[in-house]
Amino acid sequence: MSGAKPRRRIARFKWLVLALTVAGCLILVKAFRDTMGDPVVHRVSVTSAGLPAGSEPVTIALLADIHVAGPDMPPSRLERIVEQVNRLEPDLVAIAGDLVSEKRTATHIYSPEEIIAPLGKLDAKLGVAIVPGNHDHWFDWAALKTEIRKSPQLTVLVNDAAQFGPLVVAGSDDAFTGRDDLEATFGAMDRLSGARIVLTHSPDIFPQVPVDVDVTLAGHTHCGQIAYPWGGSPATMSEYGDLYACGIMEQHGKTLVTSAGIGTSLLPIRLFTQPEIWLIEIRPPQS
Structure with a gap:
C-alpha cells in the first residue's frame, strides 16, 4: 500500500501534462487560423443626408493595419486579400494606415x-483613399508615399480632404505619433459637398469629430490582436481602453467603425481576433 499513493500522484501528473499538451496544441491551431485565415467580412449601413434622396447607395470597403512583413503578411497574401476585396465590388476602398510592419x-x-504594389490592383470605381499610421512613419513614410503616388487610383490624405464621387473623405494623419491636425482636416471638408467620411488610423480622435460627419473609419487597435476568449483584451493601444477598440460605436449621434485590421504588429500572431474587412453602405435618406 505504501507505493499506491506515489503511483496515483504520478498518474495524475501524467494526465495533467497530457491535458496541458492537448490544450496547448488546440491554442496553437486556433492562433494559426486566427492569424492566417481569410478576412471576415462585416457589413454596416449608415444613412447620410449628404446623398440626394432616391440616389444609389455607396459602399466603402475598410482595410486597416495591413502590416506587410514576414512571416504572416507577405505581398503574395496581400494580393489574395486584394482579390477578395475586389469581389465585394466596393465603390471606394479606404485604408486606415499601417501598411507595413517593421x-x-x-x-x-x-x-x-x-x-504598395498589391494595393495598386484594388478595383473601386471611386478610387482608394489612404492615410498613414504610426508604423508607416516609423518605417519610411516618404518612400511609401512616393510609391503610392505612382498608382493613379491611390490617393493619400494627410490632414486634408478630397471628393470621391458623392463622398467627401477627410483623412487625418496619425494621432498616435502626434502628427494629426484636426482643424486642418475637418476644415478641408467645408469646401466640398456630399456624404462626409473621416478616415483615421487611431480611433482616439472620435470625440473631436464633428457631429455632421456621417461615419468615422479607423483601425490601429487590432481589436486587441491577442484577446480574451470572453471578449476584451489586455491592450488596445487606445487612450480610451476598450471604448473605441473594436467594431461599431454610436455616441452623441456619431458613428465610428474600428477595424481589427488584417495584419499583425509586434508579434506575428492573432488569438481570439480575426482579420477583417468592413463593408460600409452609405444610404440616402428615405423618400
Missing part, C-alpha cells in the same frame, strides 16, 4: 515597392 519578430522586411 517588428523585430519579422522574418522579412519588404521594400516600399513590394508593400
